[in-house]
Amino acid sequence: MTDFWKNWLRLWAWGVVIFGVVLSSGAFAATDSVVRPIFDLLGNPFPGQPDPHHRFSLGLMGAVSIGWGMTLLGMCNAVFKLSRDDAAPFWRAVLVATIIWYVIDGYISYATGFALNIVSNTLLLLFLLVPLLKTGALQGAGTD
Numbered sequence: 001m002t003d004f005w006k007n008w009l010r011l012w013a014w015g016v017v018i019f020g021v022v023l024s025s026g027a028f029a030a031t032d033s034v035v036r037p038i039f040d041l042l043g044n045p046f047p048g049q050p051d052p053h054h055r056f057s058l059g060l061m062g063a064v065s066i067g068w069g070m071t072l073l074g075m076c077n078a079v080f081k082l083s084r085d086d087a088a089p090f091w092r093a094v095l096v097a098t099i100i101w102y103v104i105d106g107y108i109s110y111a112t113g114f115a116l117n118i119v120s121n122t123l124l125l126l127f128l129l130v131p132l133l134k135t136g137a138l139q140g141a142g143t144d
Helices: 003-027 036-041 052-079 084-111 117-135
Strands: none
Touching (some): 003 036, 003 052, 003 117
């Protein structure tokens, strides 16, 4: 994999981390102005006085996203040191996990009135899929 695609995937993972930071900002009144524009963009304005459950959910989802992004970043850095054959099972596992997340998150987004979130989810999935397809990273001979 070329440095261009490696950097692309690192930026992809950092994007997940940054999104998590933005989400977790909604846990506190002092910092929730960071996440409010996202809710406005999705067509469901952030409540003026969110209840503790709302704040907890945002904080928790932010923390999970930060952890997911940092895990992806660590995985990328480790897998970049492997041959394509040895790396392929890891890339396939990340892709399958991301597709599972995409389906579940997309359904929940649609069912709860945040269907526009599917657009950003689709971009996140594509930003993973493009380098994996362009580099042939999924086609290694390694087995799971």
